[in-house]
Amino acid sequence: GGQPDGLILLSAWSRLADVAKAHYPDWMVKLLLRERYDSLEAAGRVRCPVLMMHGERDSIIPVEQGRLLAGRFPAPPVWVAVPDADHNDLLSKSIVWKEIERFLLSLSVKNS
Numbered sequence: 295g296g297q298p299d300g301l302i303l304l305s306a307w308s309r310l311a312d313v314a315k316a317h318y319p320d321w322m323v324k325l326l327l328r329e330r331y332d333s334l335e336a337a338g339r340v341r342c343p344v345l346m347m348h349g350e351r352d353s354i355i356p357v358e359q360g361r362l363l364a365g366r367f368p369a370p371p372v373w374v375a376v377p378d379a380d381h382n383d384l385l386s387k388s389i390v391w392k393e394i395e396r397f398l399l400s401l402s403v404k405n406s
Contacts, residue, residue, distance in 0.1 A: 302347075348375055
């Protein structure tokens, strides 16, 4: 399969283990977590434009993980940190929808 025209990531993590370690002791994560879900590794294979948005007050996936991931794509993504957003209210912020619209319009211009 080919690459998509674009990729939108909301509250993206670096690695699943990193998310778990933000909430549980390291020993517990190593003992119990079997899945990897390594976004840092996967990012290097992405060849389409990327929009990333993350709430700066995200209490589930720390914004630092999103910033770390943003640096792993071959081409720098559009990065939008949403100052007053947590994890579960990100989509309630109008800036998120405006940025999604802007990104999708930029893709349609490239593909026309």
